[in-house]
Amino acid sequence: MNIEAELKNTKPMQPRQRAMLNILFTASWLDCFIQRHLRPFGLTHPQYNILRILNGSYPNGLSVLDIKGRMIDRSSNVSRLVEKLRESGYVERVPHKGDRRMVVVTISETGKKLLADLHAAGFVDPKNMPGGNLSEAEATELAELLDKFRG
């Protein structure tokens, strides 16, 4: 269903307005999909995002600001999200040697296990995820247009 139909918009839209609404709508749709699949694992999307980031940097840890700079949603309150993940045992926090303002956050074995479980449940499997209707070339083009959209 195209975006006009989704939003039941009667009046025609300018192409850039149409693209903008479509970005927001598709992201909301996607976020809903992701959250719904994460829920059984007790993770929110931002928490999952942090675990992915830390898994990517493993075995190195990252500071809170490093994590923030890699997050999809830059307005996330990483301190509190990390604290939640630490309570659940998915990450560890150690003071940074050399700069005592910083904290180094590392994914724990439990955290890696959780991601493995998610993977086993087919969560990151492209064929279970949205976007499968796009060819690789179209997906690449979509990403490039989004890069250009942001300027």
Added chain:
Amino acid sequence: MNIEAELKNTKPMQPRQRAMLNILFTASWLDCFIQRHLRPFGLTHPQYNILRILNGSYPNGLSVLDIKGRMIDRSSNVSRLVEKLRESGYVERVPHKGDRRMVVVTISETGKKLLADLHAAGFVDPKNMPGGNLSEAEATELAELLDKFRG
């Protein structure tokens, strides 16, 4: 800046994964932009969305579910958002004649004035909004790829 650079992602991404992250990232970026510009007017993005919808249907009102079905973020709690807008005087609520379960929500003169002020401040002006780097053809193509992404 492309999405790999934005997310400081070292490992190469699959095209569909790259598109997906880019949709989420760009939407979050855009939402931040919009919220920042709405803030001086005391509106949140979902509230603004509702006002736009009601302005589009003016002089007809819409039921709460009609509004919900037209919103960008389908998980919005329209009852409470409408109540906020009513407190601010931007919308009116009247019981539906014929089906007393329903409520008909209509934008008020004050609400229309607010949108006019936003417009006057250049808020909807394409040249002040993101996406100006895209040609109309590219914007159209972007919207079509997003439609296809959702299936």
Added chain:
DNA sequence: GTGAATTAGATGTAAATACACTAAATGCCG
């Protein structure tokens, strides 16, 4: 070295959100 400015992280607080649930009105089917 000393003091101002900056950086990193945490936190206070009001507001918004997600999710489930309630309540009222309507439609449906015997």
Added chain:
DNA sequence: CGGCATTTAGTGTATTTACATCTAATTCAC
């Protein structure tokens, strides 16, 4: 008509978020 499922809107509540502010550690200018 009577009873049950459905539709529509609103609400309870815990969690999350946004935004500003705070504290401690570090850097920088002098």
